[in-house]
Amino acid sequence: MSAAKDEFTQFEHEGWQRVADKYDSVWAQSTRQFIPPLLEAAEVSAGMSVLDVGSGPGYVAAAARQRGAVPTGLDFSKQMVSIAKRMFPGIEFREGDAQSLPFQDSSFDRVLANFALLHLSDPERACAEACRVLKRGGRFGFTVWAEAADNPYAQLIDDAIDAHADLAVKLPSGPPYYLYKTKKDFRQAMERAGFNGASMTHAIHRIEWIVPTPSYPFEAELSAGVRTAGFLAAQSAHRLRAIQAAIEDKVKQYAKGDSFAIPKAASIIAVAKR
Numbered sequence: 714m715s716a717a718k719d720e721f722t723q724f725e726h727e728g729w730q731r732v733a734d735k736y737d738s739v740w741a742q743s744t745r746q747f748i749p750p751l752l753e754a755a756e757v758s759a760g761m762s763v764l765d766v767g768s769g770p771g772y773v774a775a776a777a778r779q780r781g782a783v784p785t786g787l788d789f790s791k792q793m794v795s796i797a798k799r800m801f802p803g804i805e806f807r808e809g810d811a812q813s814l815p816f817q818d819s820s821f822d823r824v825l826a827n828f829a830l831l832h833l834s835d836p837e838r839a840c841a842e843a844c845r846v847l848k849r850g851g852r853f854g855f856t857v858w859a860e861a862a863d864n865p866y867a868q869l870i871d872d873a874i875d876a877h878a879d880l881a882v883k884l885p886s887g888p889p890y891y892l893y894k895t896k897k898d899f900r901q902a903m904e905r906a907g908f909n910g911a912s913m914t915h916a917i918h919r920i921e922w923i924v925p926t927p928s929y930p931f932e933a934e935l936s937a938g939v940r941t942a943g944f945l946a947a948q949s950a951h952r953l954r955a956i957q958a959a960i961e962d963k964v965k966q967y968a969k970g971d972s973f974a975i976p977k978a979a980s981i982i983a984v985a986k987r
């Protein structure tokens with residue numbers, strides 16, 4: 714990637730470079746479950762050119778290829794790009810910033826972003842970029858985590874942090890953790906980015922994240938996350954232990970057989986370019 718544009722982008726970039734090799738084993742079981750409904754919502758079909766923004770290990774691009782589309786993946790982490798190339802040879806993955814896409818106007822039939830927007834310092838800029846590189850009538854589909862009230866995993870993490878963390882810890886400022894609240898908020902943001910708001914679909918999709926032990930989510934957030942990991946790393950050992958205990962306690966309520974099945978939810982949005 715060219716020079717990081719701002720403090721938050723730089724913070725995220727360093728973070729993703731650091732945890733890239735853990736993403737597949739730690740988070741993918743959860744994020745991959747959103748890909749089939751995302752492709753459905755964006756109406757991806759054979760022959761379409763598809764850009765997968767924030768492609769990580771490349772699952773969205775690979776799922777688009779399975780439908781007969783012609784995908785390109787883009788991620789600002791060199792590490793992620795090399796993992797994706799290794800996992801899915803034959804698909805083009807390249808380095809670049811979602812907020813300044815290295816493609817000409819009207820290049821793609823579809824642009825997809827699975828859990829990428831909340832990692833950007835300026836998500837609306839990335840939406841405007843998605844709109845720019847789409848052909849007329851092309852569709853942009855993306856997922857973002859649902860806010861805590863509708864998302865038990867997020868609630869469980871937020872509750873532990875609110876109860877035990879030093880909230881004054883300073884991190885580079887980024888977008889809100891849950892982006893937009895209502896369908897109307899999403900529609901207005903899409904219209905600002907140049908899309909046809911009336912074409913927008915919005916659905917909450919729910920999954921279960923299956924983890925082997927109650928300590929797994931805390932360890933995942935601490936060692937394989939980026940923003941929350943930065944926040945946790947700045948806590949005292951005493952506070953960290955209290956946060957861990959609170960999270961583990963809540964995870965135990967989701968025991969299912971030998972594992973723990975934690976509910977998660979995300980918004981799936983699809984919208985067409987005017």
Ligand SMILES: C[S@@+](CC[C@H](N)C(=O)[O-])C[C@H]1O[C@@H](n2cnc3c(N)ncnc32)[C@H](O)[C@@H]1O
Binds near residue numbers: 745767787809
């Ligand atoms: C939560 S992961 C999602 C990965 C993948 N889309 C999936 O479905 O599992 C977020 C990805 O966005 C990438 N990313 C974060 N900020 C970015 C930016 N400004 N430009 C391009 N990629 C970015 C990260 O490197 C990471 O691979």
